[in-house]
Amino acid sequence: xxxxxxxxxxxxxxxxxxxxxxxxxxxxxxxxxxxxxxxxxxxxxxxxxxxxxxxxxxxxxxxxxxxxxxxxxxxxxxxxxxxxxxxxxxxxxxxxxxxxxxxxxxxxxxxxxxxxxxxxxxxxxxxxxxxxxxxxxxxxxxxxxxxxxxxxxxxxxxxxxxxxxxxxxxxxxxxxxxxxxxxxxxxxxxxxxxxxxxxxxxxxxxxxxxxxxxxxxxxxxxxxxxxxxxxxxxxxxxxxxxxxxxxxxxxxxxxxxxxxxxxxxxxxxxxxxxxxxxxxxxxxxx
Amino acid sequence: xxxxxxxxxxxxxxxxxxxxxxxxxxxxxxxxxxxxxxxxxxxxxxxxxxxxxxxxxxxxxxxxxxxxxxxxxxxxxxxxxxxxxxxxxxxx
Numbered sequence: 001x002x003x004x005x006x007x008x009x010x011x012x013x014x015x016x017x018x019x020x021x022x023x024x025x026x027x028x029x030x031x032x033x034x035x036x037x038x039x040x041x042x043x044x045x046x047x048x049x050x051x052x053x054x055x056x057x058x059x060x061x062x063x064x065x066x067x068x069x070x071x072x073x074x075x076x077x078x079x080x081x082x083x084x085x086x087x088x089x090x091x092x093x094x095x096x097x098x099x100x101x102x103x104x105x106x107x108x109x110x111x112x113x114x115x116x117x118x119x120x121x122x123x124x125x126x127x128x129x130x131x132x133x134x135x136x137x138x139x140x141x142x143x144x145x146x147x148x149x150x151x152x153x154x155x156x157x158x159x160x161x162x163x164x165x166x167x168x169x170x171x172x173x174x175x176x177x178x179x180x181x182x183x184x185x186x187x188x189x190x191x192x193x194x195x196x197x198x199x200x201x202x203x204x205x206x207x208x209x210x211x212x213x214x215x216x217x218x219x220x221x222x223x224x225x226x227x228x229x230x231x232x233x234x235x236x237x238x239x240x241x242x243x244x245x246x247x248x249x250x251x252x253x254x255x256x257x258x259x260x261x262x263x264x265x266x267x268x269x270x271x272x273x274x275x276x277x278x279x280x281x282x283x284x285x286x
Numbered sequence: 287x288x289x290x291x292x293x294x295x296x297x298x299x300x301x302x303x304x305x306x307x308x309x310x311x312x313x314x315x316x317x318x319x320x321x322x323x324x325x326x327x328x329x330x331x332x333x334x335x336x337x338x339x340x341x342x343x344x345x346x347x348x349x350x351x352x353x354x355x356x357x358x359x360x361x362x363x364x365x366x367x368x369x370x371x372x373x374x375x376x377x378x
Contacts, residue, residue, distance in 0.1 A: 036378055041378070064378055126378050128377045128378040129376060133376060149378050151374075152377055152378065153376070154287040154375070154376040158375055212352075213345065213352060215355075216354065216355035217342065217344070217374060218343060219342075219343045219375070221372050226375075228377055232321075236378075261347075263372050269292040272347075272372075273350040274350055274351060274369065274370065275352065276352045277352065279356075280354075281354070281356060
C-alpha cells in the first residue's frame with residue numbers, strides 16, 4: 001500500500017502501466033545486487049534508487065580515482081580516495097534516506113559470488129572485464145537469478161537481459177520457497193503479486209547465457225585500453241536500469257526482451273538486436 | 287577477400303560462367319546491412335575472416351541470431367541470408 005508521500009514521490013512513473021501501483025509495491029520489496037560501481041553501476045544504481053527500489057547491495061573493492069570522474073556520475077572531487085561503496089552509499093542515501101543499502105567493499109570473484117547474490121531478486125553486471133563477467137554469469141545461472149548485463153567501450157554499447165534458468169525452461173518450475181530467505185525483502189521469484197502462470201515469455205525459443213556468447217572469443221575491448229566517452233557508458237547504464245526496473249516492477253509479466261543482445265553505436269546512431277541461442281557446447285548453461 | 291563483392295547492377299544472383307566455363311553460383315547476402323554478392327558455397331567463417339583482420343573479439347549474427355564460433359565454419363550461406371559482424375565490448 002502506497003502512502004500519500006509515495007504517490008507524490010513516484011507520481012510520474014505511477015502513470016505508466018508498466019509500473020503502476022502494483023509495480024511500485026514490487027519495487028519496494030525488491031532487492032537488486034549491483035556488481036561494479038563504475039560508469040555503469042553508479043548511474044544504474046541512481047535510477048534504481050530514485051525509482052523506489054527498496055533494497056540494494058553495492059559491490060566493489062575499488063576507491064574513487066580522478067580518472068573516474070569523467071563518466072562515473074555519482075562521484076566528485078570530495079570522494080577521491082574513498083571506497084566506491086561508501087561514496088555511492090552516501091550519495092544514494094541523499095536521494096532516498098529510507099533505502100536499505102548494503103555495501104560490500106570487495107571485488108566479486110568465483111569464491112564470493114554465490115554468497116553475494118544469494119538474496120538478490122536480480123543482479124546487474126556493471127563490471128569491466130570478461131573474466132568476472134563470466135563468473136557472474138555462472139553464479140547467476142547456478143543460483144537461478146535474472147541477470148542484466150551492460151557494457152561499453154569507445155562509442156559502442158551492448159546489453160542483454162538473461163532470465164533465470166527456471167523460466168528459460170518452464171514457468172512452472174518456479175516453486176514457492178525457491179530462493180526464499182528470511183530477510184524482509186522479496187527474493188522469491190514466485191512470491192509476487194503477479195501470478196507466475198501468466199508468463200508471457202516464449203519458452204519455445206530459449207536463450208543462451210553470457211558464456212554462450214564469449215566462451216570461444218578473446219575480448220580486448222575495455223575502457224582502459226580502448227577509451228570510452230562518458231555518455232556512451234551512460235546510454236548503456238540507462239538501458240540496463242530501465243530493463244531491471246521493468247522486471248522488478250512486474251517480474252514475469254514485464255514486457256522486456258530476454259536473450260536479445262543489443263548492439264548500439266553512438267557515432268552511427270544505430271541499435272541492433274540479435275537473439276542469443278544456447279550454445280550446444282556451453283559448459284555453464286547446457 | 288576475393289569471394290565477396292559489392293552489389294552492382296550487372297551482377298545478380300544466379301548461375302554464371304567464368305572464364306574456364308565452369309558454372310559458378312553467385313548468391314546475394316546482406317553483410318552488416320549492405321548487400322553483397324559472393325560465390326557459393328561459402329561459410330560464415332570465410333566471410334568473417336575476409337571481413338575482419340582480427341577475429342579474436344568478433345561476434346557474428348547469422349540471420350539475426352548469434353552464432354557460436356564453433357559453428358562459423360559449419361554454417362554455409364544461402365541466397366538472401368544476413369550476416370552481422372561486430373566487436374564485443376566488456377568495459378563498464
